[in-house]
Amino acid sequence: MTIAVLGSGAFGAALAATLGREGPVVLWGRSQTDRTIRKLPDLILPQAVQVTNDLDATDVAKIVLLALPMQQLASFIDAQGARLRHRPLVACCKGVDLRSGLGPVEILARLAGPSPAVLTGPSFATDIARGLPTALTLACEDEVLGQQLQENLSTSVLRLYRSCDVIGAELGGALKNVIAIAAGAVIGAGLGDSSRAALMTRGYAEMLRFALARGARAETLAGLSGFGDLVLTCTSQQSRNFCYGLALGAGQAFDLSTTVEGAATARAVAQIARSDGLDMPISTMVAALADGKISVADAMQNLLNRPLKQE
Missing domain, CATH: 3.40.50.720 (NAD(P)-binding Rossmann-like Domain)
Structure with missing residues (x-):
């Protein structure tokens, strides 16, 4: 065949x-x-x-x-x-x-x-x-x-x-690219692996929040297409999205001919989050970073200044 x-x-x-x-x-x-x-x-x-x-x-x-x-x-x-x-x-x-x-x-x-x-x-x-x-x-x-x-x-x-669970599988693959850009920015800015681990964890919570609101199942996001892909993409320089974030964090130029799906996805997610009233702070910050509306330092400070809450 x-x-x-x-x-x-x-x-x-x-x-x-x-x-x-x-x-x-x-x-x-x-x-x-x-x-x-x-x-x-x-x-x-x-x-x-x-x-x-x-x-x-x-x-x-x-x-x-x-x-x-x-x-x-x-x-x-x-x-x-x-x-x-x-x-x-x-x-x-x-x-x-x-x-x-x-x-x-x-x-x-x-x-x-x-x-x-x-x-x-x-x-x-x-x-x-x-x-x-x-x-x-x-x-x-x-x-x-x-x-x-x-x-x-x-x-x-x-x-x-x-x-x-088609919705969960495709959203896991889409949203992890957004978090990978943020993870790359953290490392590029010299904020360390502990900061990256925290961002990945809170990023996963965002992925889950968004996907469940769209009808996905939580167990799908915990599998290969969600958590598994998130771990890989946020920890390797083979990832185009991570490397894009790395360049943003370090203030370096990036080859704009390279496909970075996470940037467009962040913009789309930020639009949907605003219209649906979803709390997606990392995705919103990544969209602003990709559009040059905010610096990495300001993005990190905005996230750190969010009200304290129960996990």
């Missing part, structure tokens, strides 16, 4: 590589003209992976993984939805759409086809590409389809745990 991966960035290419070691894969990228992956230059794709910039070549696939940047997903679906509608779709991007406030699964659900799924959890593209053992969450509201996808997308080194 052929699987299509739409998006030849680091994560899409890594998924194509690990899946291509066990079966045929079509990897599509808008400007992909050869088998060299710009963001993973050392990756040698298995021969079972067909690389193309022709979207027609993906029509043979029975399952489609969408590894596009979150802020490009809606426009891609609007343009190409007709060809995707009748196949199982798996979102492999993390975030909240800035214009609509929707997550990736909600955007895919517009197509009114099989229940869309989301693949998320603690993983770096370089680790997956190297074939290192990785565990992720595959969430799909249709339990039968979810089980089929779990079987078809699991490999000898990629272990997928199944969930029906």
